[in-house]
Amino acid sequence: MVVLGVILITFIVSHVIPGNPAALWVGAHPTAQQIQRATEELGLNKPIYVQFYIYLTNLLRGDLGVSIRTHDTVLSDVATGLTATLELIISAFLIAVVAGILVGVFSASHRDHVPDHAGRLAAIFGVSMPPFWLAMILQIIFSQTLHVFPLGSRMSTQVSIMYPLKTITGFNLIDSMLTFNFVAFGDSFWHLALPSLALAAYPFGLTVRMIRTMMIEVLQENYTRSGLAWGLPSRLILFKYALKNAISSTVIALGMSFAYTLTGAFLDELIFVWPGLGTYTALSILALDYPAIMGSVIVVAIFYVIINLLVDIFQAFLDPRVTL
Amino acid sequence: MSQVKRNLWKLVAIVIIVIVVAAGALGYYYQTQQKPYVPKIVTYAVISEMVTADPSTEFSNSIMTLSNLYEPLIWYDPSQSPPFVPALATSWESSNNSQTWTFHLRQGVKFHDGTPFDATAVKYSIERTMTLGQGAAFIWGPVSKINVLDTYTVQFILTSPTPLDVIASASYGAWIMSPNIDNLATAAGFTDASAWFNAGHDAGTGPYMLTKWDPQNEIVMDKFADYWGGWKDDQFDKAVIKVVRDETVQEQMIKSGEAQVVQQVPFADIPSLQGDANVKVYTSPQYQNLLGFFNNKKFPFNNTLVRQAVSYVIPYDQIITGVLHGFGSQSIGPIPYGMPGHFDDLPKYTYDLNKAKQLLAQAGYPNGGFKLLLTYMTGDTREEGTVEMIKSSLKDLNIELDIRAMTWTEQWSLAQGDPSKAQDIFVMYWWPTLLSPYDFLLNLFHSESSVIFNLGYYYHPDVDSVIDQGYALEGSDKTQAFGLYKQAQKMVIDDAAVLFLWDLQDIHIVRSSISGFKYNPAYTTVVFFYLLHSTG
């Protein structure tokens, strides 16, 4: 139901376009007849509600239409881009969660002392960072000056030609492991480093904040204090009880930050010339390629809805007080 | 759990990690030792993606790929005189007031699919292009009949005097393909040849064959061993075109050697590249210029004096040095520098504030007072810098210019609507399909029944007739034809029909370990990989 609304809104918004999609289709220097023919072929001369109806019926059959910019089916374009973007986002989240938990626990166990302030500062920096700026700074420092990491792309050309990677899942790291292509694995990992770091800043900040807050809460609870009084080692308390509670809230917070990270990924991809859904969507939006825009938005919205649903389910599973 | 047990688990975990890392390192080492033969690969980083691969309909960025896979009858090479160089045709002549053209074809040439090249292939290719009627097919408009006189001779009958040598060497729509493509397509399970092409196949005679077609990211081509031109040892076995949509990443790639040829780097950084011994910067004329179309149908630019006044207040030199960092030159007329048909002795406007004010006063608006709209292409930094300079200069005439960035289709839509509501200045690049001044003059200054590219709405029948006359003579008497083209150019310059801003210079950066690079402005953005030799 909600997804239908999303489709409707996007369709309306993208058809207010003052541009001429037929002109985009035919290329740079077309003749008048070519534009006319393209207009007919693309069905642009039909009234708008007819176009919407056609779009919906195609959608139900799984046909997302043809991108006016790339002349490929939107479905194939989105599918190729999606795995690349997911690889980036998942890596970023992994880094963010691991680093965030460490810093958050450290911060909570030294509350109101210097380490706590440092941790909180790091968290706030992460959350306040404009993602595109961080990406560029990382490029300047690690790529341009120190020459440690590459400036962009998913794989270097030499490696992709000499040690071609077979695409099975679309995730380069997984595919290279499955095919024992060690060189490709190393190369993909090397290229993944900076983009995921840049993207990890925001979820890192969120994680630290969440973990710290929850752990402080738990540390104040009566059962913690009684546990301490009973003589249980403090480290055990920290990690086993406090962290477990904290993690569930963090997962929820991360789920909610997924949307923000997704849009951060868009800008990140453009800067690192990462061939993912973000680059595709951004280029489609800038070219006013409405089938591609619709397709990307729908796929992203569906993902977003799924993630939110998963978060709700997870929440209900963990906490019997919360009903779906 | 007990302390001992916990320590044991920790030990196991460490051992497992060590084993995995060691295995990975060993595997890496083993894999790299497996490749004794390293093919010679040349990688060309480009800024825009490609779209389609059908040589009959392609009219966009795939020219970079297709020009290495296919060949036309004639190459246009401005460094030669006359600029027509035999490709698939070894000689040609025209008769009957250039309404009949006969081409003698090269023998011993094969298509990539094994089919021998002959006159039937030529007839098939041109007719296919004409029938599909897309892309640059319009260039074959005057062709009424193609006759196969014998295996290696083909004849074109035209409806009017036309320079068919110019058409046969055009940058698009002139490629020759194997007549076997429909069979190949159906055999591979495709509905038609177009679908077959766009799935990543080619059917040309060129030095390279298409191996991988991922138009938004990467194109890989392998050498065609039976190419009629033959091969030397130091030429490249594989050519890769990689789409890198960012100038700064391209710059880094050429500096690190990850790409051996790049197309676009920030102009401001080129001086430092010129000092780098690992790369060589090639500059050459580019048949592309930037024009600002005055809205000739709307106040105030319907007044010639106002147009001329504005033409005198543009800081041309500052734009060339500041925005283009010297990699370009002020336009003299609509034909770009380096292209036959460009005449240095044509009049040109210079920055002269007093003259501008004078003209404006003459027109009746000594204090300016206009509010105008200029549109330009979003995301193009050179256009952006140029229009910002224009905006700032027009303030001196007390004209307020609103500069608005739009996508191409948006801009074009606006201009194709009601001229009284369209923009006042439309900034746009132009580059030719047909390698003749006619392309510029026809598309940009000739009267049109519906607005296509004459985006200044400059409709003058006397200019039209000069243009048409020129083209009619270009097939038979080039000198006279070019004389007429020059006349037409003078008319539009005197009239200040458009703002003649600048001619773009082409920059390509190539690693020093590669020799033989030569840019041909007739085939924009194309790197002919066959010409490259590896020296290092």
Place this chain on the structure above:
Amino acid sequence: MNEAASESIPVQRQQHFRELRVFLKLVLKNPLSLTGTAIIVFFVVMAVVGPFIAPYPRQAEGVPDIANQLRPPDWEHWFGTDELGRDLLSRIIFGARISLMTSAAVVSVAIIVGMPLGAIAGYYGERLGAVIMRVTDMFLAFPPLLLALVVAATLGGSLLNAILALIITWWPWYTRLAYGQASATRNLPYVDSARAIGVGDAKIIARHILPATLAPILIQATLDLGSAIIAAAGLSFLGLGAQPPTPDWGLMVNMGKTYFLQHWWYATFPGLAILVLVLGFNLLGDAIREATDPKLSRRRLI
């Protein structure tokens, strides 16, 4: 809440002031939130006074000086110059005004639109509430910036359109917040008694429901001011926000991107400005949130 309802109005107001004073003291004692406030004040002052003290005001507005293009930071240009020779420090100063106004506009209009809607939905509930919330949910289902991108792209790139696009993206969050608070409040005894007396719905909403929704919304707003700046900068970075020659920070980072390999200052300083200002809002907002979260404050009050 019950006690508060049965007390007279002047006593209520006194109590509110006392709470406010305690609250302010808590917030300002914390070094982090103090820094945040200081940063915000600094930028506000910059926005107001800046244009008069900026070293090259005309350049900030767009007048080029080609001879000095792309100069690294030196004594004449502390932050260097851009590709048209314009002083970056002046442009950043002028840009402060744009950033603050943009985020203020986005957040305030989003609240003005979203809060009453949510309050109405929460108060009336049932049909009207369900309809409003359904529409709100539809908008919330959009990943935030995506909707803004599409709207901004179709409307055309300009500062005004970017603000509009962000408002359209942001209002549902406030509606949801207000709705939650409103539904909780509407069944409280004092609201019931007001209804029983015969006080009109509109009056009830205005005097009782809306104030109750204010607190969480204001806290969220402080944080959102920062997020709005980043979102607007993101739009400008893609070319969908302010257009040249406007000295918008996001636009400057976009332009700087082309040159940053050999001219690092162009992209670094405007981005730094964004970071610091957003940091300020987040520091303050974070501290406020900690101060008002009862669970965390327990230890202090003991």
